[in-house]
Amino acid sequence: MPPTLASLVHHSALKLTVRAGEERLAIPVRWAHASELADPVPYMEGGELLLITALKLDAEDPEAMRRYVRRLGQAGVAGLGFAVGVHYATIPDALVDAAAEEGLPLLEVPRRTPFLAISKAVSAAISAEQYQAVTAGFAAQRDLTKQALGGGPAGLLAALAGQVDGWAALYDATGAVVAAAPEWA
Structure with missing residues (x-):
């Protein structure tokens, strides 16, 4: 399963706090x-957690924050992480309100949590998911090879049906069913 904003919030080392978009x-x-960037949208693909310090934003201007957050939402940004203690001691109310109105998750990033730590946590979770998929693929291949060598058509189809969480059937040249798995297929 890919990392989620919730998994990052629950990551004990990051100490992130949800300020908007809890749902x-x-x-x-x-x-x-x-x-x-004042407008990072052209460089986003969607699904990112955008991390900012608001260096080039007037994060206290309600209308500017509504426009900024609306554009991020339209671009498919998953959430916004705001580092406190850099340019602003706390997240400005204008940004919190805009994120709440748009339904965009807003995470407070404490001064002691470097953006790199968040990026590494996301990268590690993505890598773990990919490793799990590759490992599962190799296990499936081993099981199917074992069944092909010694389990006959019925054993191979049962293993295949189990791997795809569905059903499998073997037909002869005339279209008649030779074997199927599970039995209800």
């Missing part, structure tokens, strides 16, 4: 990206 924490995070 959307189950969103998968495809990547974590830091950007101080």
